[in-house]
Amino acid sequence: MTTLAARSRTALLVIDVQKGVVAEAHERDAVVANIAALVDRAREEDVPVVWVQHSDEDLVKGSDAWEYAPELIRRDTEALIHKNFGDSFEETELEDVLAAAEAGHLVVTGASTDACIRSTIHGAFVRGYDVTLVGDAHTTDDHSKWGAPPPEQVIAHTNLYWRYQSAPGRRAAVTETKDVTFE
Template sequence: MTTLEGRPNTALLVVDVQKGVVGEAHERETVVGNIAGLVERARRERVPVVWVQHSDEGLVHGSDDWRIAPELAPDDAEPHVEKRHGDSFEDTTLESVLADLAVGRLVVVGAETDACVRSTIHGAFTRGYDVTLVSDAHTAGDKSQWGAPPPDQVIAHTNLYWSFQTAPGRTAGTVVSKDVDFATAP
């Protein structure tokens, strides 16, 4: 139902699952394991896997912390998008990568829930994509010392409000990893 013409395909979008981003993240092992399982399923089903990798002054391009988590192994043939802003579409090649793949629906996983994941799902939705957030495949670090809720509440809240997003001609929603269906929207 995407509003993007001629874009019938789905892609798995893996946002910032980097060593320095998820190193201390909430339920890291479970979340990264769920993402690894989805990557494997997407590959089996011939669904494109698109990797997004953030860099900034605290996450230096090429550093060990910048690398994708070791449990995940991006294939050299899979698209890789580098970014410097929260929204994975801002000042990147993501839109052209997805257009080349005729993708109009995104299944999104990654980190950080309250930053790059949230920015990216909103950015995709406003650009016309159908967006499914995998509720048990995104995570965040603890920012409660700065007044944020604990990570489990940040994740739960993001899942709650994304379940109720609406816009003309687009779908949004959440689904648990085991119920992801790359062929249909939620």
């Protein structure tokens, strides 16, 4: 139902599951395992997998912390988007990659829930994409010492409000890994 013409396909986004981003993340191992399972399913179903990798002054490009979690191996044929902002679309070639793949529906996974995940799902939605957030395949660190809720509440709240997003001609949804369909 996307508002993007001739974009009937779905793409899986794997956002910032980098060593330095998820090292201390809430339920890290379970989330990474869910993402790995989705990557495997997407590959089996010939669904484009798009990897997004963040860098900034705290996450230096080429450093060990910048590398993807070792459980997740990108294939050379799969797109890799380098970004410097929370929204994976900002000053990147993500839109061009998705257009070439004819993707109008995005299935979103990764880190960090309260930053790059939220920025990207909102960015995609306002750009006309249908966006499914995989509720058990995104995570964040504990920022409660700075006044944020504990990570499990940040994740739960994001899942709660995303399932009720609406806009003309677009769909927002939240689903669990086991229930993801790439249709």
